[in-house]
Amino acid sequence: MILDLSEFSYYKGESENPYCRRDENSLNFSNPKALFWHYENHYYFSEDSQYQDLKSFIKNLIDNKLSEYYRSTDELRHMYFINSITYKMDIKNYWDNAVSYTEYLRDAGERLGNPKNTHEAEYAEYYRLGIQRMNRMWEKYIPNSDQVKKLANKNFNGKILIISEPWCGDASQVLPVVVKFFEQFEVRITYRDQDPSLIDSYLTNGGKSIPIVIFMDENFNEIAHWGPRPQHGRELLEKHKADPELYPKEKFYVELQTYYAKNRGFDTIEELLELL
16 A cells, blocks of 8 residues: 655654644654654664664554553553563562452551551541442343353463552442452452552553553463543543543443443453453
Protein backbone atom coordinates (compact mmCIF):
# COMPACT_ATOMS: atom_id res chain seq x y z
CA MET A 1 0.00 0.00 0.00
CA ILE A 2 1.41 3.43 -0.98
CA LEU A 3 1.15 6.05 1.76
CA ASP A 4 -0.58 9.25 0.65
CA LEU A 5 1.51 11.90 2.37
CA SER A 6 -0.84 14.73 1.36
CA GLU A 7 -3.14 13.94 4.28
CA PHE A 8 -0.33 14.38 6.77
CA SER A 9 -0.04 18.14 7.23
CA TYR A 10 3.15 17.90 9.27
CA TYR A 11 5.13 16.00 6.67
CA LYS A 12 8.16 18.11 5.68
CA GLY A 13 10.72 15.47 4.88
CA GLU A 14 12.66 13.25 7.26
CA SER A 15 12.66 15.80 10.12
CA GLU A 16 8.92 15.38 10.71
CA ASN A 17 6.83 12.34 11.53
CA PRO A 18 5.26 11.23 8.22
CA TYR A 19 2.59 9.20 10.03
CA CYS A 20 1.34 11.97 12.31
CA ARG A 21 -1.42 14.39 11.33
CA ARG A 22 -1.45 18.00 12.49
CA ASP A 23 -3.99 17.39 15.27
CA GLU A 24 -2.50 14.08 16.38
CA ASN A 25 0.03 13.28 19.09
CA SER A 26 2.80 10.98 17.86
CA LEU A 27 2.73 9.08 21.17
CA ASN A 28 -0.85 7.93 20.77
CA PHE A 29 -1.24 4.14 20.70
CA SER A 30 -4.11 4.46 18.23
CA ASN A 31 -1.44 5.28 15.64
CA PRO A 32 1.33 2.70 16.21
CA LYS A 33 3.23 3.64 13.04
CA ALA A 34 3.65 7.21 14.26
CA LEU A 35 4.59 5.99 17.74
CA PHE A 36 7.27 3.58 16.53
CA TRP A 37 8.63 6.12 14.02
CA HIS A 38 8.99 8.59 16.89
CA TYR A 39 11.05 6.19 18.99
CA GLU A 40 13.16 5.01 16.10
CA ASN A 41 14.12 8.58 15.28
CA HIS A 42 14.31 10.15 18.73
CA TYR A 43 16.30 7.38 20.37
CA TYR A 44 18.57 6.91 17.35
CA PHE A 45 18.47 3.13 17.28
CA SER A 46 21.37 1.52 15.45
CA GLU A 47 22.30 -2.12 15.03
CA ASP A 48 24.61 -1.99 18.04
CA SER A 49 22.57 0.55 20.00
CA GLN A 50 22.31 0.23 23.76
CA TYR A 51 18.60 0.93 23.25
CA GLN A 52 17.92 -2.25 21.30
CA ASP A 53 16.07 -3.71 24.29
CA LEU A 54 13.94 -0.56 24.51
CA LYS A 55 13.22 -0.73 20.79
CA SER A 56 12.13 -4.36 21.11
CA PHE A 57 9.99 -3.51 24.11
CA ILE A 58 8.16 -0.70 22.31
CA LYS A 59 7.66 -2.88 19.25
CA ASN A 60 6.19 -5.53 21.54
CA LEU A 61 3.79 -2.97 22.99
CA ILE A 62 2.65 -2.02 19.52
CA ASP A 63 2.38 -5.54 18.13
CA ASN A 64 0.41 -6.80 21.10
CA LYS A 65 -1.66 -3.65 21.64
CA LEU A 66 -0.96 -3.80 25.36
CA SER A 67 -2.32 -0.34 26.04
CA GLU A 68 -5.36 1.60 24.84
CA TYR A 69 -4.35 4.61 26.90
CA TYR A 70 -2.09 7.52 26.03
CA ARG A 71 1.41 7.02 27.38
CA SER A 72 3.93 9.83 27.74
CA THR A 73 7.61 9.34 26.94
CA ASP A 74 8.45 8.99 30.62
CA GLU A 75 5.70 6.43 31.15
CA LEU A 76 6.90 4.35 28.20
CA ARG A 77 10.47 4.38 29.46
CA HIS A 78 9.22 3.46 32.94
CA MET A 79 7.17 0.61 31.50
CA TYR A 80 10.33 -0.64 29.81
CA PHE A 81 12.34 -0.63 32.99
CA ILE A 82 9.68 -2.47 34.98
CA ASN A 83 10.16 -5.33 32.53
CA SER A 84 13.79 -5.66 33.56
CA ILE A 85 15.26 -8.25 35.91
CA THR A 86 14.95 -5.76 38.76
CA TYR A 87 11.23 -5.52 38.16
CA LYS A 88 10.87 -9.29 38.25
CA MET A 89 12.65 -9.32 41.61
CA ASP A 90 10.39 -6.52 42.86
CA ILE A 91 7.15 -8.11 41.70
CA LYS A 92 8.17 -11.40 43.32
CA ASN A 93 8.68 -9.49 46.55
CA TYR A 94 5.21 -7.97 46.23
CA TRP A 95 3.83 -11.44 45.53
CA ASP A 96 5.56 -12.93 48.59
CA ASN A 97 4.09 -10.20 50.79
CA ALA A 98 0.62 -10.17 49.23
CA VAL A 99 -2.47 -11.55 50.98
CA SER A 100 -5.16 -14.04 50.06
CA TYR A 101 -8.74 -12.94 49.44
CA THR A 102 -9.74 -14.30 52.86
CA GLU A 103 -7.01 -12.25 54.53
CA TYR A 104 -8.02 -9.23 52.45
CA LEU A 105 -11.61 -9.45 53.75
CA ARG A 106 -10.35 -9.90 57.30
CA ASP A 107 -8.10 -6.83 56.97
CA ALA A 108 -11.05 -4.81 55.66
CA GLY A 109 -13.13 -5.78 58.69
CA GLU A 110 -10.30 -4.83 61.06
CA ARG A 111 -9.86 -1.44 59.40
CA LEU A 112 -13.58 -0.80 59.72
CA GLY A 113 -13.87 -1.93 63.34
CA ASN A 114 -10.52 -0.70 64.61
CA PRO A 115 -9.09 2.04 62.35
CA LYS A 116 -5.37 2.60 62.87
CA ASN A 117 -5.18 6.08 61.38
CA THR A 118 -7.25 9.08 60.30
CA HIS A 119 -7.57 7.83 56.74
CA GLU A 120 -9.12 4.53 57.81
CA ALA A 121 -11.46 6.32 60.18
CA GLU A 122 -12.60 8.80 57.53
CA TYR A 123 -13.13 5.97 55.04
CA ALA A 124 -15.26 3.90 57.41
CA GLU A 125 -18.39 4.16 55.25
CA TYR A 126 -16.44 3.15 52.13
CA TYR A 127 -15.03 0.12 53.96
CA ARG A 128 -18.54 -0.84 55.07
CA LEU A 129 -19.91 -0.56 51.54
CA GLY A 130 -16.90 -2.40 50.13
CA ILE A 131 -17.33 -5.36 52.47
CA GLN A 132 -21.06 -5.43 51.79
CA ARG A 133 -20.56 -5.40 48.01
CA MET A 134 -17.84 -8.05 48.10
CA ASN A 135 -19.99 -10.40 50.16
CA ARG A 136 -23.01 -9.83 47.92
CA MET A 137 -21.07 -10.36 44.69
CA TRP A 138 -19.42 -13.49 46.08
CA GLU A 139 -22.84 -14.89 46.87
CA LYS A 140 -24.46 -13.90 43.57
CA TYR A 141 -21.66 -14.59 41.09
CA ILE A 142 -21.74 -17.92 39.24
CA PRO A 143 -19.00 -18.53 36.64
CA ASN A 144 -20.40 -18.68 33.11
CA SER A 145 -19.95 -22.19 31.64
CA ASP A 146 -18.86 -20.89 28.22
CA GLN A 147 -16.25 -18.66 29.83
CA VAL A 148 -14.98 -21.60 31.90
CA LYS A 149 -14.48 -23.53 28.64
CA LYS A 150 -12.64 -20.56 27.13
CA LEU A 151 -10.28 -20.50 30.10
CA ALA A 152 -9.56 -24.22 29.71
CA ASN A 153 -8.54 -23.59 26.10
CA LYS A 154 -6.14 -20.80 27.06
CA ASN A 155 -3.63 -23.15 28.73
CA PHE A 156 -2.91 -20.53 31.38
CA ASN A 157 -0.87 -21.94 34.22
CA GLY A 158 0.44 -18.98 36.13
CA LYS A 159 -0.27 -16.58 38.98
CA ILE A 160 -2.62 -13.64 39.42
CA LEU A 161 -1.69 -10.58 41.47
CA ILE A 162 -4.24 -7.82 42.07
CA ILE A 163 -3.51 -4.27 43.21
CA SER A 164 -6.46 -3.12 45.28
CA GLU A 165 -7.95 -1.52 48.39
CA PRO A 166 -11.13 -2.65 50.23
CA TRP A 167 -12.68 0.84 50.15
CA CYS A 168 -12.66 1.01 46.33
CA GLY A 169 -16.07 0.72 44.66
CA ASP A 170 -14.73 -0.87 41.47
CA ALA A 171 -12.50 -3.28 43.35
CA SER A 172 -15.30 -4.47 45.61
CA GLN A 173 -17.24 -5.61 42.52
CA VAL A 174 -14.30 -7.01 40.56
CA LEU A 175 -12.27 -8.96 43.14
CA PRO A 176 -14.91 -11.53 44.13
CA VAL A 177 -15.51 -12.31 40.46
CA VAL A 178 -11.83 -12.73 39.59
CA VAL A 179 -11.02 -14.79 42.68
CA LYS A 180 -14.01 -17.08 42.20
CA PHE A 181 -13.57 -17.55 38.44
CA PHE A 182 -9.84 -18.27 38.73
CA GLU A 183 -10.18 -20.36 41.89
CA GLN A 184 -7.95 -23.14 40.51
CA PHE A 185 -5.06 -20.66 40.39
CA GLU A 186 -3.31 -18.83 43.17
CA VAL A 187 -4.63 -15.29 43.43
CA ARG A 188 -3.05 -12.78 45.79
CA ILE A 189 -3.72 -9.12 46.56
CA THR A 190 -1.22 -6.33 47.18
CA TYR A 191 -2.41 -3.04 48.67
CA ARG A 192 -2.28 0.12 46.59
CA ASP A 193 -1.75 2.44 49.55
CA GLN A 194 1.23 0.63 51.05
CA ASP A 195 4.68 2.14 50.72
CA PRO A 196 6.31 1.27 48.39
CA SER A 197 3.40 0.40 46.11
CA LEU A 198 3.32 -1.60 42.89
CA ILE A 199 0.68 0.77 41.53
CA ASP A 200 3.44 3.21 40.52
CA SER A 201 4.26 0.77 37.72
CA TYR A 202 0.65 0.49 36.55
CA LEU A 203 -0.67 4.02 36.22
CA THR A 204 -3.82 4.68 34.21
CA ASN A 205 -3.58 8.03 32.42
CA GLY A 206 -1.13 9.04 35.13
CA GLY A 207 -3.53 8.09 37.95
CA LYS A 208 -3.43 5.29 40.53
CA SER A 209 -6.78 3.76 39.60
CA ILE A 210 -7.63 0.31 40.94
CA PRO A 211 -8.09 -2.59 40.74
CA ILE A 212 -5.27 -3.74 38.46
CA VAL A 213 -5.23 -7.46 37.66
CA ILE A 214 -1.79 -8.79 36.65
CA PHE A 215 -1.35 -12.19 34.98
CA MET A 216 2.11 -13.74 35.33
CA ASP A 217 3.71 -17.01 34.36
CA GLU A 218 5.37 -19.27 36.92
CA ASN A 219 8.61 -17.26 36.65
CA PHE A 220 6.92 -13.91 37.42
CA ASN A 221 7.04 -12.69 33.83
CA GLU A 222 4.01 -10.53 33.12
CA ILE A 223 1.63 -11.95 30.53
CA ALA A 224 -0.91 -9.14 30.60
CA HIS A 225 -2.65 -6.76 32.94
CA TRP A 226 -6.13 -5.27 33.10
CA GLY A 227 -7.95 -2.53 34.96
CA PRO A 228 -9.41 -0.61 36.53
CA ARG A 229 -12.91 -1.33 35.16
CA PRO A 230 -14.68 -2.95 32.19
CA GLN A 231 -15.29 -1.06 28.95
CA HIS A 232 -18.83 -0.03 29.89
CA GLY A 233 -17.56 1.42 33.16
CA ARG A 234 -14.93 3.40 31.27
CA GLU A 235 -17.62 4.71 28.94
CA LEU A 236 -19.69 5.90 31.90
CA LEU A 237 -16.64 7.70 33.32
CA GLU A 238 -15.96 9.40 30.00
CA LYS A 239 -19.61 10.47 29.87
CA HIS A 240 -19.20 12.10 33.29
CA LYS A 241 -15.95 13.82 32.31
CA ALA A 242 -17.49 15.14 29.08
CA ASP A 243 -20.36 16.89 30.88
CA PRO A 244 -20.16 16.84 34.71
CA GLU A 245 -23.18 19.09 35.05
CA LEU A 246 -25.49 17.00 32.89
CA TYR A 247 -24.05 13.72 34.16
CA PRO A 248 -22.79 14.44 37.72
CA LYS A 249 -20.46 12.25 39.75
CA GLU A 250 -23.28 11.00 41.96
CA LYS A 251 -25.25 9.72 38.97
CA PHE A 252 -22.12 8.15 37.51
CA TYR A 253 -21.46 6.23 40.74
CA VAL A 254 -25.05 4.98 40.95
CA GLU A 255 -25.16 3.81 37.32
CA LEU A 256 -21.72 2.20 37.61
CA GLN A 257 -22.69 0.15 40.67
CA THR A 258 -26.04 -0.75 39.07
CA TYR A 259 -24.17 -2.00 36.01
CA TYR A 260 -21.86 -4.15 38.16
CA ALA A 261 -24.84 -5.64 40.03
CA LYS A 262 -26.74 -6.51 36.85
CA ASN A 263 -23.79 -7.68 34.76
CA ARG A 264 -22.44 -9.86 37.61
CA GLY A 265 -18.88 -9.99 36.36
CA PHE A 266 -19.53 -11.28 32.85
CA ASP A 267 -17.87 -8.38 31.03
CA THR A 268 -14.90 -8.35 33.41
CA ILE A 269 -14.15 -12.02 32.84
CA GLU A 270 -14.70 -11.70 29.08
CA GLU A 271 -12.14 -8.90 28.87
CA LEU A 272 -9.66 -10.82 31.03
CA LEU A 273 -9.97 -13.92 28.86
CA GLU A 274 -9.27 -11.87 25.75
CA LEU A 275 -5.91 -10.90 27.26
CA LEU A 276 -4.77 -14.45 27.96
